[in-house]
Amino acid sequence: MKHYVLFLAFTICITSCNKKQTFIYSSPNFEIVKLVEGVYGCIHKFGGKAICNVGIIDNGKETLIFDSFLSPSAAEELKEVVAKLGLSPIKYVVNSHFHNDHIRGNQVFSPEVKIISTSRTAELIKEWEPIDIEEEKAYAPQRFMHFDSLYNTYKGDTNAREYQQILMWRPYYETLAESYKDIKTRIPDLFVNNQQFFNGPARRVQIISKGKGHTESDLILYLPDDQILFTGDLVFNACHPYLGDGYIADWKEYLNFLESLNITTVVPGHGQLGSKNSINVMREYILTIENLANEMHRQGQKLEDAERIEIPDPYKDWWFDSFFLSNLKFTYSNIEEK
Numbered sequence: 169m170k171h172y173v174l175f176l177a178f179t180i181c182i183t184s185c186n187k188k189q190t191f192i193y194s195s196p197n198f199e200i201v202k203l204v205e206g207v208y209g210c211i212h213k214f215g216g217k218a219i220c221n222v223g224i225i226d227n228g229k230e231t232l233i234f235d236s237f238l239s240p241s242a243a244e245e246l247k248e249v250v251a252k253l254g255l256s257p258i259k260y261v262v263n264s265h266f267h268n269d270h271i272r273g274n275q276v277f278s279p280e281v282k283i284i285s286t287s288r289t290a291e292l293i294k295e296w297e298p299i300d301i302e303e304e305k306a307y308a309p310q311r312f313m314h315f316d317s318l319y320n321t322y323k324g325d326t327n328a329r330e331y332q333q334i335l336m337w338r339p340y341y342e343t344l345a346e347s348y349k350d351i352k353t354r355i356p357d358l359f360v361n362n363q364q365f366f367n368g369p370a371r372r373v374q375i376i377s378k379g380k381g382h383t384e385s386d387l388i389l390y391l392p393d394d395q396i397l398f399t400g401d402l403v404f405n406a407c408h409p410y411l412g413d414g415y416i417a418d419w420k421e422y423l424n425f426l427e428s429l430n431i432t433t434v435v436p437g438h439g440q441l442g443s444k445n446s447i448n449v450m451r452e453y454i455l456t457i458e459n460l461a462n463e464m465h466r467q468g469q470k471l472e473d474a475e476r477i478e479i480p481d482p483y484k485d486w487w488f489d490s491f492f493l494s495n496l497k498f499t500y501s502n503i504e505e506k
């Protein structure tokens with residue numbers, strides 16, 4: 169059964185963003201929210217194989233897709249849905265950074281569709297994808313079996329956090345376990361290393377890179393006329409971000425820059441739609457981790473001591489909580505190296 173038969177038509181108001189937003193599509197992988205005419209946010213669902221959020225932006229003559237999901241099958245579904253929305257033809261797919269959950273849908277788009285990234289991100293994809301895919305072939309099947317057995321034997325409340333975490337990780341590892349068979353890495357072929365407009369009659373579309381942040385090279389997509397920002401993984405909403413490939417000082421600078429933009433709606437890399445305040449919350453999280461790591465260092469604690477530190481209150485309910493410890497250890501190790 170094709171997912172698009174599930175087309176829904178109901179309207180809700182998301183209070184954090186003052187505008188009325190319409191859910192126009194929902195499937196096990198993702199749901200699509202219309203932000204304004206011609207601009208949509210695709211929000212990943214726990215239990216699905218999209219894993220990251222994606223943007224759809226029609227400038228009135230061509231459509232850009234911002235990030236392309238982990239699973240080619242989810243990207244294929246996205247392509248089918250976009251075809252039914254009656255938008256301008258897809259001309260560009262943007263990769264915000266090199267992480268696999270943002271790039272592996274690239275391969276479903278025709279060769280005429282240009283893949284945009286920074287030139288460094290293209291190099292990182294070329295360098296890391298063969299290594300990652302080989303490693304996934306070795307470790308992902310066992311992790312999938314672990315979460316699959318938890319899923320099959322779970323007897324508790326299906327609304328419980330524990331079950332939601334199982335729902336989230338199971339398809340992630342299932343997709344990675346298949347990656348060596350499914351992935352034909354498509355490397356970006358059009359580069360934006362500073363900023364470039366992709367304007368059309370309907371709106372201005374600005375792609376900007378300030379370099380290092382969540383990774384060695386990140387870019388964002390900004391719609392100045394609509395006050396909408398697609399951040400990639402520079403911003404997670406109510407999820408612990410992954411700091412392990414990050415450059416903390418640059419990341420904070422990047423967030424300062426994002427905050428200087430005129431924004432009403434933020435589409436984060438992971439988690440639900442946010443507002444301008446989501447940028448500030450992300451910076452606060454990074455500062456909190458830094459403070460904890462500095463405190464450990466001042467007290468002469470060792471790396472293992474991080475395991476005794478509890479997740480601070482504001483972040484206790486955030487998803488991806490296993491990232492907290494790795495983020496703290498990563499930040500502490502950075503201080504040690506200085």
Ligand SMILES: [Zn+2]
Binds near residue numbers: 265267382401
């Ligand atoms: Zn990432």
